[in-house]
Structures are given as structure tokens and as C-alpha cells.
Amino acid sequence: MNPPPAPKVSRVPAFPLIWVVPVVALAIGGWMGFRELRNRGPEITIDFADGSGVEAGRTVLEYKGVWAGTVESVQLKSGLDGVTLRLRLDRNAAALANEGSQFWIVHPEIGFSGVRGLETLVTGVRLNVLPGSGPPARHFTGLDKTPVPTVADGGRTFILRSGQLGSLTTGAPVFYREFKVGRVESSRLADDSTAVLIRIHIDAPYVDLVRTSTRFWNTGGFSFKLSLFGAELKDTSLESLITGGIAFATPDDAPLAPVAPDEAGFTLADEGEKEWLKWSPHIPIKSPESVMGAPPRPSLLR
Amino acid sequence: MSFPSNRLRSPSTAAALGLAAAIMLVPANLLPVLTTEMPGNNRTDTIFSGVVELWREGLWAIALVVFVASILIPILKLVGLALLLLGARRGAGGDARRLTRLYAALDFIGRWSMLDVFLAAFLAGLVQFGEFSTVTPRGGIVAFAAAVVLTVLATEAFDPRLLWRETPVPSDSP
Numbered sequence: 001m002n003p004p005p006a007p008k009v010s011r012v013p014a015f016p017l018i019w020v021v022p023v024v025a026l027a028i029g030g031w032m033g034f035r036e037l038r039n040r041g042p043e044i045t046i047d048f049a050d051g052s053g054v055e056a057g058r059t060v061l062e063y064k065g066v067w068a069g070t071v072e073s074v075q076l077k078s079g080l081d082g083v084t085l086r087l088r089l090d091r092n093a094a095a096l097a098n099e100g101s102q103f104w105i106v107h108p109e110i111g112f113s114g115v116r117g118l119e120t121l122v123t124g125v126r127l128n129v130l131p132g133s134g135p136p137a138r139h140f141t142g143l144d145k146t147p148v149p150t151v152a153d154g155g156r157t158f159i160l161r162s163g164q165l166g167s168l169t170t171g172a173p174v175f176y177r178e179f180k181v182g183r184v185e186s187s188r189l190a191d192d193s194t195a196v197l198i199r200i201h202i203d204a205p206y207v208d209l210v211r212t213s214t215r216f217w218n219t220g221g222f223s224f225k226l227s228l229f230g231a232e233l234k235d236t237s238l239e240s241l242i243t244g245g246i247a248f249a250t251p252d253d254a255p256l257a258p259v260a261p262d263e264a265g266f267t268l269a270d271e272g273e274k275e276w277l278k279w280s281p282h283i284p285i286k287s288p289e290s291v292m293g294a295p296p297r298p299s300l301l302r
Numbered sequence: 303m304s305f306p307s308n309r310l311r312s313p314s315t316a317a318a319l320g321l322a323a324a325i326m327l328v329p330a331n332l333l334p335v336l337t338t339e340m341p342g343n344n345r346t347d348t349i350f351s352g353v354v355e356l357w358r359e360g361l362w363a364i365a366l367v368v369f370v371a372s373i374l375i376p377i378l379k380l381v382g383l384a385l386l387l388l389g390a391r392r393g394a395g396g397d398a399r400r401l402t403r404l405y406a407a408l409d410f411i412g413r414w415s416m417l418d419v420f421l422a423a424f425l426a427g428l429v430q431f432g433e434f435s436t437v438t439p440r441g442g443i444v445a446f447a448a449a450v451v452l453t454v455l456a457t458e459a460f461d462p463r464l465l466w467r468e469t470p471v472p473s474d475s476p
Contacts, residue, residue: 018318025322025452032329032441057345 041069041089044097046127048142051083053125054105061087061096061103061127068093068129085142087127097140100132104143154204157185158260160246162268165196166218167244174200175219175247181206184246198268200246205286209250210264213257215276216248217269247272252281311459313390319456320383326449327376333442339435348442349373372446375415379453382408383460390464398465405462412454419447 053059054074061069069089077084089097106126130147165187174182182202190197202210246268251257260266334346347355349372356365382404389401423439 016314016318018315021318021452022322022325025325025448028448029325029329029445032333032445036333036441 039091041091041094042097042136042138043072044069044087044089044138044140046085046087046103046140046142047077047082048085048105049082049144051085051105053107054083054085054127055124058124059085059126061089061093061129063093063096063129063131068096071127085127094136096129096131097136097138098132099134099137101137101140102130102132102143102147103127103140104129104146106146154207155182155202156207156210156260156262157199157201158210159263159265160198160200160216160268161190161195161265162198162218163195163270165198166270168198168218168246169244172244172246174202175245176206176209176249178247181209198246208259208283208285210248210260211250211257212260212264213253214248214250214260214266215269215272216246216266217272217276219245219247219272249276249279250281250283251276251279256281256283311461313387313460313464315459316383316456317387319452319459320380320387323376323449323452323456324380326445326452327380328445330376330442330446330449331373333445334440335442335446337438337440339438346440349446371415375411376446376449376453379408379411379415379457383453383456386460386462386465390460390467393467401465402462405457405460405465408457412450412457415450415453416447419443419450 048054051074054071056071056073059071060067061071067090069087071085072088073086075084075086076082104127106128127142128146168184168187170184170186172184173180174184182200185199185201187196187198189195249272331349334348336352337346345355349368353365353369353373356362356368386401386405386408389397
């Protein structure tokens with residue numbers, strides 16, 4: 001048997017193993033901090049004219065019904081003309097902070113055309129957003145009210161000019177042969193204040209019903225006519241009785257008038273003429289199923 | 303309590319563990335420790351924001367207790383440990399008696415400093431009403447627990463007899 005080799009004597013003092021502990025602690029701490037920072041999305045500020053119900057740390061931003069960020073602070077603007085909210089977004093929601101993004105505060109709303117945001121009665125208000133398509137931004141101005149939910153369904157909008165708004169509220173129905181084919185999107189005074197402009201949306205299957213020669217009239221409310229020959233009560237559906245409504249008819253000329261383009265303007269008559277109701281042109285409509293796959297309209301909201 | 307191996311019981315070990323504890327205190331205080339979700343009240347708290355919230359709610363006594371137990375004491379303990387190590391290295395001389403009292407105090411406080419961890423563990427266990435309300439512990443509480451454990455171990459690794467030596471000793475002597 002060979003003798004064992006002579007032991008090697010190391011002159012370097014052994015590194016005390018216990019110092020591995022702080023190194024490991026540093027690594028773990030650094031990793032925790034890094035992970036926290038990475039999960040943190042951008043911070044944005046939003047100005048609102050009114051911040052009632054918004055609470056720091058409690059009010060959340062939702063997009064498509066899920067959490068996307070939380071309000072971190074609420075401050076009055078120095079000029080007292082509004083409030084500024086500071087939000088921390090989720091990392092995955094960073095794309096919501098783009099130029100053109102619209103933020104609004106969801107309050108419970110109960111109207112004839114439906115109930116919205118009822119859950120906010122219990123949970124407190126929340127913020128909603130419609131993302132813009134511009135470059136990333138950090139500061140926004142919030143909307144005063146919920147923007148009109150425009151469905152990207154390939155339908156068309158038209159502008160009706162009327163002397164009076166009547167009882168036409170947002171969401172009021174638009175009928176063709178007393179069949180609902182669209183609704184009122186919004187209304188505003190004309191620039192010269194001589195009329196009211198009402199924006200209506202016709203759903204995709206029925207857009208061809210609106211021709212350049214189409215007549216629109218207000219079916220809102222009911223009117224009661226008393227004359228020598230008796231009394232006449234005019235009303236339409238119960239829905240339009242409450243919220244007001246618009247009906248239209250298209251003349252059955254031999255060659256049909258061309259289809260009205262998007263954003264075309266019409267005059268809204270105060271009431272329909274008997275003759276209009278007799279019009280019965282043959283217009284093929286698209287089946288609702290065939291337009292389901294239609295590409296969404298480029299801009300969601302105007 | 304006694305340290306597992308006397309060979310490990312050295313100022314060097316105490317310093318290493320104390321340093322590790324100091325490192326873990328940083329994420330423990332900066333990272334969230336608790337997320338509470340209730341209808342209309344979702345919040346994520348660090349230790350300090352929890353203290354501020356308690357104070358704002360008018361629970362001054364509890365806020366004070368949490369502040370002292372969870373922020374002040376862990377830091378003071380590490381400062382105390384650093385004083386002990388310095389004393390042992392230089393030779394404590396006339397300060398030996400005072401430093402030994404400090405050591406006894408540190409040793410005593412050690413077992414009471416897991417308040418936050420117990421609080422988070424209890425809350426997370428008790429407040430689980432399904433969809434209605436949940437409390438979730440977050441990474442900060444783990445870092446805090448690690449810092450507390452490391453501080454206790456560091457105190458244990460320190461041998462108070464070193465304070466009573468006649469001559470200064472090099473820090474790595476066993």
C-alpha cells in the first residue's frame with residue numbers, strides 16, 4: 001500500500017461560510033423588489049370636473065369588467081375647478097394609457113332606457129375607460145358623463161335636424177313599420193342654435209332602408225286631437241310613449257333612391273303624414289346573422 | 303435557547319446574520335404585506351401605510367403598538383446588536399455592564415417581535431368569506447418574518463462573555 005499523499009496546507013484563510021447568509025438575503029431581497037417593480041404598471045393622472053364618490057385606495061379602474069388599476073390619491077386642483085386623480089395601472093393594462101383614451105366615472109343611472117352601473121350603489125363608484133389608439137400618455141382629462149355606447153356592428157349613423165328635441169332622450173328607439181331598427185345616440189343644439197341635431201344609429205341589417213329620399217318623423221309622446229269630426233288619439237309603442245321615438249319611411253319610387261351614406265343629414269318632421277305610412281318599397285335587408293362577422297368600425301366613438 | 307453549535311457562536315456569525323436581517327428589513331418595509339378585498343374597499347398595505355391608516359381611523363393606540371413593534375424595534379434591535387459587536391471587538395471596558403443589560407433586553411424582545419406575522423397569519427386564516435371578503439398575505443410579510451428570525455439568531459450567536467474580556471480580541475476568534 002502506498003502512503004497517503006501529503007496533506008496540502010492552504011495559506012488562504014477559509015471564507016467563513018456564514019457570510020453566505022447575507023449574500024442570499026441580498027439576492028432574495030433584490031429579487032422581491034425587482035418582481036414588485038416589474039408587476040407595477042404606469043402611473044397616470046386624470047382630471048375630472050367632479051370627483052364625487054371617488055376615494056383614494058378604494059376606487060378602481062375597470063376595463064371590460066375587470067380590475068385594471070387603483071386610484072392612489074385624489075386632490076383638488078389648485079384653481080378649485082376640478083379634481084386630479086392619480087392612478088396606478090396594472091402592468092397588463094399599460095396599453096389603456098394611450099393618447100385619446102377616455103375615462104369616466106360610473107355612477108348608478110336609472111332611466112327609462114335602462115339601468116346602468118347599479119352595482120356601484122353597493123361598491124362605490126368606479127372608473128371606466130375606452131382606450132385610445134395614440135402613443136402612450138400619462139395625463140388625461142376625464143369625461144363628465146358616460147360616453148354613448150356605440151356598438152361596432154357595421155350600422156350607420158344619421159343626423160336629424162329638428163325644431164324641438166321633443167322627448168327624445170339618448171337610447172330612444174328608431175322604428176321602421178313600428179319595428180325597432182336603431183336608437184338615438186346623442187343630441188345637441190345646432191351651432192347657430194336654430195335647431196336641435198339628433199344623432200341616430202341604425203343597426204347593420206337595416207341600413208339599406210334609409211335612402212336619400214327617406215322621411216323621418218317624431219313619434220314621441222302621444223297627441224290628442226279634438227275636432228268637429230271626433231277625437232283622435234295618436235300613439236305608438238309603449239316604449240316610445242315614455243322615452244319618445246323616431247319613425248321613418250322610404251318612398252317606393254320606381255327606381256329606388258340611392259342608399260344614404262353614413263353621417264347623412266335629414267329633417268325630422270314633428271309628425272308623420274298619412275301618405276308616408278302607405279309607402280311600401282321592396283328593400284332586401286341583410287339577415288342579422290350575416291352582419292355579425294362584419295369588421296368593426298374604425299372609430300368606436302365620436 | 304442555545305445556538306446549535308458553539309463553533310458557530312462567534313461575533314462573525316452574529317455580524318453576518320445581523321447584516322442579512324438588515325437587508326431583509328428593506329423589502330419588509332417597502333413591499334406590501336397584506337391585501338384586503340372587501341366590497342368597495344380593496345387595499346394593499348405596507349407596514350407603514352397600515353400604521354398611517356390605523357392612525358387616521360382614530361386607533362392611535364394600535365397604530366402606536368404596530369409602529370413600535372414592527373418598525374421601531376426591528377431597527378433598534380439591529381442598532382443594539384451593532385453596538386454589542388463593536389463593544390466586543392474593542393473591548394467594552396467600563397461599558398460592559400450596560401452592554402450586557404442591552405444584550406438581555408434584545409434577547410427578551412426577540413420573541414415578541416413576530417406581531418405582524420401573527421396578525422397577517424390570523425387575518426388570512428380568519429377572513430376568508432369566499433367572494434365577499436379576502437385577506438391575502440404578500441411578499442413583504444415573508445421578508446419581515448425572515449428579518450425577525452435572522453435578528454433572533456444573530457442575538458443568539460453573540461456571546462455576551464466577549465464583553466468581559468480583558469484585552470480586545472480580533473472579531474473572528476472563536
